[in-house]
Amino acid sequence: MKKKVALMTWHHAENYGTAFQAYALKLLIEQHGFEVNLVDYHRLRAPIKLRTLKEISTGFVRRLFQKFKWNKEIFFKFRDDTFNTFYENYFDYTQPCVYNQDFLDLNTEYVGFVCGSDQIWNPELFDARYFLDFVIDKKRLIAYAPSLGVSEFVGQGMKQFMGPLINRFTHLSVREQTGCEIVKELSGRRDVLNVLDPVLMINAELWDQISEDITLPDGEYMFIFFLINNDNYIKEAIKQAEEKRLKAVVLHCTQSEDTRFANIDELTPGQLLTYISHASYVCTDSFHIIVLSIIYSIPFKAFKKYLSDSGMSQNSRITDLLKRLSIVDAEFCAGCTFEANIDYCIVQNKLQEQRMLSFDYLRNALQSLPVLETTNFALLCTCTSPCQGELSSAFQERMSTESNSRYMKVMRKYPFALAEKCYRCKYLDNQKEEDSRMPLFYYDLEKALKNENNISKIYRKYYFPFHAVSCVKKLLLVNR
Structure with missing residues (x-):
């Protein structure tokens, strides 16, 4: 019987790059004689982080406009079977994993755990599950090409x-060189290897094995696909x-308002x-469309997905890739040439x-x-029915001295200061104002509860933006 490895990555998303990277990494691990199951976990929305009232309310209003179709933007929507069939045909999964105990149970079934690739370590999308926080034995941890998606790291x-x-990872690698430097700074380690995206590890012949027949245009064509619509x-x-x-064969834009130029299904x-x-x-x-163009030796021009050149723009991953393969003049800029100057030899x-090098690392x-x-493994929680969670010691101590405070009564409604074991507990x-994940400001809040004398300051900094939006939501429901 083959040894089993659990692969923690993004999947079941309507995104070509996500589908290809998951398939490629699964195939690479299988080539080493292992059975591979993807961890059946669906990525949650952005983490709970400290935001201003303006940031929270802007996002709320945007979602409101989309829900009631008050905006005139037309977003492209895939048919259900476009990606579902691919995931059903090429992947096997673990048991569904939602709560802490679900993940903990995997430790008894899988000899190893691999996380990667894609932007699963992007700080803007932080989720500890993609760092394999549930694995007990750190000798079983392998990071293969996770990407941070940014070239600068902000936020203490x-x-x-x-x-x-x-720091728990025994085997540590990252997809971009800029990401390697960030990981070295975060961990204090120097044994961080820069490996290839798994899609690049699979040659054209293997990709051809899962390609599908379709009627192509008569004659030669340029394939044009932009994730983000940019008319210019x-x-x-x-x-x-x-x-x-x-x-000109133009595919739909899939991560923004659709393009009016799309001319194929x-x-x-x-x-x-x-x-x-x-x-x-x-x-x-698209990063992965560029990757596939390189695999098939197709001339290409890489456009910036984001106009900003800030370190958080995600543009660095394309620049890193082209630099590492010595591809020059492939990035679009004003007045650039579109001649096919890439020496694919x-x-x-x-x-x-x-x-x-990447294959040796993984092997x-x-x-x-x-x-x-x-x-x-012992149960993390002995509860057998829904509960409100155990408050952190810092919050309990504050409650004991300010139990009549109107601020504390509001703060108690939010699961921002629970005992660490309670987060993601079954x-x-x-049925709370926020989901059951630990907020990213958890440790700062704990410190404030211990050291800040003015409870109103704590409320205004950590709770007021969430509370204000919650009140608006309730008013809208009452007036519907």
């Missing part, structure tokens, strides 16, 4: 969460297609592979070298996994 509170989680970019790409006497992941492999040229802002040789990590021990009563 986030460092308090990410640093200790990263798309018009420039179409113009270049015309100058090259190529048919949505594609399954397998059909997308066919379109890319037969294209004469590709224009895109050099690129493919460099890619093969990088593949060997050594998997081979060093210890023997599985079938220990039954029995925590989730």
Whole structure:
């Protein structure tokens, strides 16, 4: 019987890059003789972090406009089977994992746990599950090419969460060189390897095995796909297609308002592979579409997904990739040439070298996994019915001295200061103002509860923005 490895990554998202990276990493681990199950966990929304009232209310109003269709933007929506069929055909899963005990139980079934790749370590999307926080034996932890998605790291509170989680990994690698430097700073370690995205580890012949037949345009064409709609970019790409006497094939924008230039129906992941492999040229802002263009040796132009050049813009991952493969003049800028100047002989040789280094890292990590021990781990919580959760010692102490404070009565409604074991517990009563995850400001709040004498200051900083939006929501419900 094959040893089993649990893979923690994003999946079941209507996103081509997500689907391809999960498939590629699963295939890589299988090539080393393991059975692979994806952890059946669905990514939650953005973490609970300290935000101003303006930031919270702006997001609330935006969601309200979308819900009632007061905005005139038309967003593209995939058919249900476009991605579902791919996930059903190519993946096996663990038991559904929602609560702490669900995750803890995996320790008795899987010899190893791999997290990666994609932006699962993006600080803006922080979720401790993707750092394998539930694995008891850290010798079983392998990080393969997780991406932070940013080139700068801000926020001391986030460092308090990410640093200790990263330090648990016996085998530690990151997808971007900029990410390596950030991880070194967060963890204080120097043994952080820069490995290839798993999609780049799979050659064209293997990708062809899951491509799907579809009727392609007559003659040569330029494949144009932008995740984020940018009229100027798309018009420039179409113009270049015309100058090259190529048919402009424009796919829908899938992460923003759709483009008016789309001229083909949505594609399954397998059909997308066919379109890319037969294209004469590709224009895109998608990291993984660029990756596939490189694998198939297709000339391409990489556009910036975000106009900002800030460290949080996610543009660095494309720049890092092109630099590491010695690809020059492939990024779009005003007045740039669209000539096919990529020397794919050099690129493919460099890619093969990088593949060997990344393959060796993963092989050594998997081979060093210890023997599985079938220990039954103790229950994290002895409750058998829904409860409000146990308050942290700092909050309990504050309650004992200010029990009549109107601020404390409001603060008690929010699960921001519970005992650490209560977060994500099956029995925590989730009929609350926020979900059951630990807020990113948890440790700062604990310190404030111990040291700040003025309770109103604590309320205003940590609770008021959430409380104000909650009151508005209730008013809207009453007046419906």
